[in-house]
Amino acid sequence: SQTIHQWPATLVQPVGSPLSLECTVEGTSNPNLYWYRQAAGRGLQLLFYSVGIGQISSEVPQNLSASRPQDRQFILSSKKLLLSDSGFYLCAWSPTGTAGYTFGSGTRLTVV
Amino acid sequence: GQQLNQSPQSMFIQEGEDVSMNCTSSSIFNTWLWYKQDPGEGPVLLIALYKAGELTSNGRLTAQFGITRKDSFLNISASIPSDVGIYFCAGGIQGAQKLVFGQGTRLTINP
Numbered sequence: 001s002q003t004i005h006q007w008p009a010t011l012v013q014p015v016g017s018p019l020s021l022e023c024t025v026e027g028t029s030n031p032n033l034y035w036y037r038q039a040a041g042r043g044l045q046l047l048f049y050s051v052g053i054g055q056i057s058s059e060v061p062q063n064l065s066a067s068r069p070q071d072r073q074f075i076l077s078s079k080k081l082l083l084s085d086s087g088f089y090l091c092a093w094s095p096t097g098t099a100g101y102t103f104g105s106g107t108r109l110t111v112v
Numbered sequence: 113g114q115q116l117n118q119s120p121q122s123m124f125i126q127e128g129e130d131v132s133m134n135c136t137s138s139s140i141f142n143t144w145l146w147y148k149q150d151p152g153e154g155p156v157l158l159i160a161l162y163k164a165g166e167l168t169s170n171g172r173l174t175a176q177f178g179i180t181r182k183d184s185f186l187n188i189s190a191s192i193p194s195d196v197g198i199y200f201c202a203g204g205i206q207g208a209q210k211l212v213f214g215q216g217t218r219l220t221i222n223p
Contacts, residue, residue, distance in 0.1 A: 006154075032209060032210075034210065041198075041218065042215075042216070043200070043213065043214070043215040043216050044155075044200065044213045044216075046210060046213075049209060049210050051209050057209070088152075090154050090155075092154075094211075097204065097207070097208045097209035097210055097211070098142060098143050098204030098205065098206060098208060098211070099143070099204070100145050100157045100160050100202075101155075101157070101202075101211060102157070103147075103154030103155050103156070104154050105153060105154050106152070106153065106154050108152070
């Protein structure tokens, strides 16, 4: 069966520090991968998605970047965090663009 | 781009009541999905709909894919405390690489 792992669960980082969040999927190959951000009690904002190794589509211009160095690995990064980067970050995978996503358990990022 | 209008934004009900929420769009979708998010967790898929007019149940949950392909509803019967959370609808378009999500319905239940 397929599983998705996302870590860390919580992170407190100072303004101006770098960020690296990792997401890995097991039990499938060539998945579509997604990074979402969710403000407290709000909706899901799509940040990046990838349909293959090295292929990244950015949805919202921002202080973040994404990379897919391996088929089942998706990384969200920032060189210098801003206070506005705080939020709940969710990784998800799907076999296709229209099939249901499976979400990870999320990372709560607080920038102080 | 495509947008989904999900309503209501929030609901405050008594335990045991039935719940109804819906999503509408001006665009046609080929798939409709309903998710539930518990506090501090990632959303979990509840029901997936793939055919216009399809009515699908999952325990106390029932969802329908609108005949026009532009809407979907989710009903929860006899609500219980563990139904609390945020419910999201999502639509998929053939050939697209991503789903479109509604803004969510926050469900609060008074015991």
